[in-house]
Amino acid sequence: MGSEFVQLSLTPILIGVLAAVACALPGNFLLLRRQALIGDAISHVVLPGIVIAFLITGMVATWPMILGAAGAAVVAVVMIEAIKRLGRIEPGAAMGVTFTTLFAAGVLILEQTDTSSVHLDVQHALYGNLESLIWFDAVGWGSLFDLAALAGLPTELPRMAVVSVIVVVLLVLFWRPLKISTFDEGYAATIGIPVTVLGIGLVIVAAVAAVAAFDAVGSIIVIAMFICPPAAARLMTDRLERQIWWSVLFAATAAVAGYVLAGYGPQWLGRADSVSAAGMIATVSGLILAVACCVGPHRRAR
Amino acid sequence: MLKRLAAGVASALNTDYGALQAHEIEGDAALAVRGLTVSYGGAPVVFSVDATFPEGTMSAVIGPNGAGKSTMLKAALGIVPRLSGKVEVFGAPFVDVRQAVAYVPQRASVDWDFPTRARDVVLMGLYRRVGLLGRIGARERAAADAALERVGMSGFAERQIGQLSGGQQQRVFLARALAQDARLLLLDEPFAGVDAATERAIIAVLHDLKAEGRTVVAVHHDLSTVRATFDRVLLLNVRKIAEGPTEEAFTEENLRAAYGGKLGALALPAQDAPAASLH
Numbered sequence: 001m002g003s004e005f006v007q008l009s010l011t012p013i014l015i016g017v018l019a020a021v022a023c024a025l026p027g028n029f030l031l032l033r034r035q036a037l038i039g040d041a042i043s044h045v046v047l048p049g050i051v052i053a054f055l056i057t058g059m060v061a062t063w064p065m066i067l068g069a070a071g072a073a074v075v076a077v078v079m080i081e082a083i084k085r086l087g088r089i090e091p092g093a094a095m096g097v098t099f100t101t102l103f104a105a106g107v108l109i110l111e112q113t114d115t116s117s118v119h120l121d122v123q124h125a126l127y128g129n130l131e132s133l134i135w136f137d138a139v140g141w142g143s144l145f146d147l148a149a150l151a152g153l154p155t156e157l158p159r160m161a162v163v164s165v166i167v168v169v170l171l172v173l174f175w176r177p178l179k180i181s182t183f184d185e186g187y188a189a190t191i192g193i194p195v196t197v198l199g200i201g202l203v204i205v206a207a208v209a210a211v212a213a214f215d216a217v218g219s220i221i222v223i224a225m226f227i228c229p230p231a232a233a234r235l236m237t238d239r240l241e242r243q244i245w246w247s248v249l250f251a252a253t254a255a256v257a258g259y260v261l262a263g264y265g266p267q268w269l270g271r272a273d274s275v276s277a278a279g280m281i282a283t284v285s286g287l288i289l290a291v292a293c294c295v296g297p298h299r300r301a302r
Numbered sequence: 303m304l305k306r307l308a309a310g311v312a313s314a315l316n317t318d319y320g321a322l323q324a325h326e327i328e329g330d331a332a333l334a335v336r337g338l339t340v341s342y343g344g345a346p347v348v349f350s351v352d353a354t355f356p357e358g359t360m361s362a363v364i365g366p367n368g369a370g371k372s373t374m375l376k377a378a379l380g381i382v383p384r385l386s387g388k389v390e391v392f393g394a395p396f397v398d399v400r401q402a403v404a405y406v407p408q409r410a411s412v413d414w415d416f417p418t419r420a421r422d423v424v425l426m427g428l429y430r431r432v433g434l435l436g437r438i439g440a441r442e443r444a445a446a447d448a449a450l451e452r453v454g455m456s457g458f459a460e461r462q463i464g465q466l467s468g469g470q471q472q473r474v475f476l477a478r479a480l481a482q483d484a485r486l487l488l489l490d491e492p493f494a495g496v497d498a499a500t501e502r503a504i505i506a507v508l509h510d511l512k513a514e515g516r517t518v519v520a521v522h523h524d525l526s527t528v529r530a531t532f533d534r535v536l537l538l539n540v541r542k543i544a545e546g547p548t549e550e551a552f553t554e555e556n557l558r559a560a561y562g563g564k565l566g567a568l569a570l571p572a573q574d575a576p577a578a579s580l581h
Contacts, residue, residue: 032416088343176434180426183416190379190405191430191482192397238462240417298417298462 003140009263011135011157016221016255016281018160019213022167023225024251026206028244031230032182037092038080038203039226041099042210043219045076048106055113066211073207076102077200128218130259130277133157156216163212170205171244178202179240217278224282225251232289235296254285331390332357332486332517333378338387340370340377346385348374351542355486355519355534357392360512362522362531362548365538366561371521372408374538375488379405391486401430404484406475408491414464420474421446421459427481449477453507469500476507487511489520493527505531528552 023039030036046069053068076098083094137143137152144150171178181188181195189195210222233246258281263274333355340348348370355361363371377384380396391399404427424446425438432438450456453473463471472492479487487508493501508518522528528535528548535552537543537560544556 032413173434176429176432179418180429183418183423184407184412184426186376186381186407186411187405187426187478189381190400190403192400193429234417238417238464239419239422243417 003138006135006140006143007138008134009259010138011154012130012133012277013256013259015133015154015156015160015216016130016259016277017252018157018164019217019221020225020229020251020255020281020285021248022160022164022209023206023213023222024229024247025167025171025244026202026209027226028230028233028240028247029178029182029202030206030226031234032240033199033202035091035095035203036227036230037095038077038206039210040223041076041080041095042073042207043214043222044099045072045102045106046211046214046219048072048102048109049075051106051109051113055109066215069211069214070207072102073211074204077203077207081200127220127276127278128214128216130217130221130281131263131274133216160212160216163209167205167209170201174198174201217281220282221278224285225254228282228285228289229254232285232292232296235292235298238298250285250288254288255281258282258284330357331355332359332392333488333519334390335374335378336388338374338377338389339385340373340382341385342382347540348377348538349540351387351538353536353542353545355517355536357485357517358512358515359534360508360518360520360532361534361536362520362528363536363538364522364525364528364560365543369539369560371538372490375405375490375519375521379403379488381405401482402485404479404482404487406472406479406487406489406492409468409471409475409494411490414466414471416463418463419459420450420455420461420463420466420477423463423474424449424459424477424481427478430482446477446481449480450474452480453477454503467497467500468494469496469504472496472500472504473507476504480511484516486517487519489518491521491523493522493524501527525557 027036027039030038049068049070049072050065051068052072053064056068057064079098079102080091080094083089083097084091087094089097133154133156135143135149135153137149139149177188177193177198180191181193181198185195206226210226213222213225229247229250230243232250233243236246237243259277261284262277262280265280266272266274331354333353335351335353338348338351338353339346347368351370351374353374363374365371373382376382377387378389378396389396391403396403421443425442427449428438428442428445432442447456447459450459453476455470455473455477458466458470458474463474466474476489476492492504496504508520512518520532522532529552532548534546535548536545537551537556539560539562543560544551544553
């Protein structure tokens with residue numbers, strides 16, 4: 001556990017934990033609002049956004065990709081709200097229609113344009129590339145205090161950290177109105193809480209977390225983290241404040257355990273290879289939910 | 303504890319109302335709507351309703367299913383948009399006197415599996431006072447517990463709300479309105495799915511509130527309890543059918559006009575035996 005760990009595993013684990021927590025936090029509210037699928041929707045619709053960003057700029061660079069993804073997420077959120085309100089279609093169906101349509105459009109555009117020369121594919125969108133986010137400049141734990149080495153950190157780490165801090169600050173700041181309007185929207189409106197703005201704001205924060213996490217770890221983790229840790233946390237407690245802490249614990253546990261199991265698990269079983277970290281992290285979060293479903297102290301017959 | 307807190311808040315609010323009374327239009331109306339029309343995209347569900355709810359009265363809003371009773375309340379509070387119409391609360395626009403108004407939604411409109419306890423729901427009533435980040439300390443918790451005690455729920459502060467019966471959930475909502483120290487309470491079907499004993503308990507609390515000069519407006523279904531419970535009625539079937547003191551407006555003629563053929567089996571109770579309908 002020395003220099004090799006710092007160089008190869010520390011940054012992917014940190015990025016995985018930050019991505020998992022940033023998605024799980026808004027996921028708590030999305031789940032209670034019966035909007036959990038919105039994470040699924042957002043992580044699919046970023047594909048056309050990224051493809052269009054590539055077509056406009058002609059390059060596969062970080063910021064155009066993120067802006068394209070964010071633009072697509074906003075378009076999707078507006079589409080979902082419009083379908084819900086104008087078509088009077090239930091939220092789940094509105095999201096389903098939106099994300100399949102936009103993802104399909106992304107595939108069509110990708111097929112019709114010459115992107116074969118660059119690294120832009122559906123697989124990357126699904127699994128991300130967590131294992132490749134290594135810290136080349138690190139030589140050991142001492143590198144954490146070496147400015148030159150710190151400058152060489154994968155850009156995904158500071159970006160994910162900033163997004164996580166934004167998510168936490170907004171959650172703390174708007175905790176009370178969010179809680180009241182999630183529980184009882186009618187009452188919240190009458191005491192002057194701007195429920196519509198707050199609801200759209202929550203979705204935008206979720207979208208920001210999803211886009212940032214998607215870029216680093218792929219859509220599988222995003223989808224899993226929006227739903228599994230909050231759902232498992234709900235089964236551990238009957239208080240929202242504690243549910244949030246449980247969801248953070250579960251998300252971080254899934255990220256660390258999933259990464260370690262993916263990297264070293266097959267070796268422990270006598271195999272030489274390793275498996276996808278993103279896939280293993282999502283699987284572990286699912287297992288945590290399964291265990292909570294079986295033994296969580298606050299299960300309900302529902 | 304609550305009384306002292308309530309008295310302090312009430313005196314603070316009273317000065318506000320003194321100023322508001324200067325441009326009061328509706329006399330001593332707690333709630334007045336004029337020409338209220340609401341549509342969910344098709345034909346209006348509430349059409350051009352005028353209604354006045356005087357301060358210190360307890361009114362029932364009655365009418366058949368789909369008559370727009372709940373919608374009228376929600377539109378008056380801006381929860382659903384109105385096509386047209388004017389609403390005044392204590393003679394002022396509603397947005398200026400939010401603190402004085404408590405809305406108690408239909409029990410079914412809320413997810414009772416939500417991870418929160420009875421006391422936390424009551425504390426929501428203090429949100430406008432404590433704000434985004436204001437501390438909720440012993441004083442606020444004591445106020446919430448006192449409100450729970452007033453509705454006979456003092457032993458249930460720590461219970462998850464899903465573990466409460468329908469009547470207990472309704473009383474938690476009422477305690478939230480008390481914690482808010484509202485002067486106008488708008489209740490949407492407060493007795494739906496509530497047993498007779500609980501209904502009597504809630505009515506007793508509402509009568510106390512009225513005695514303190516507060517105004518209660520409730521969407522109500524059970525015609526047999528109207529006379530014993532409410533001193534005013536608003537009969538609604540998309541349009542207003544009748545409005546006034548119960549003995550004047552709650553007549554068989556008006557009910558037939560509101561319910562049409564649907565009244566049928568809902569025979570009116572004998573006027574001289576209202577208590578018999580309370581089981």
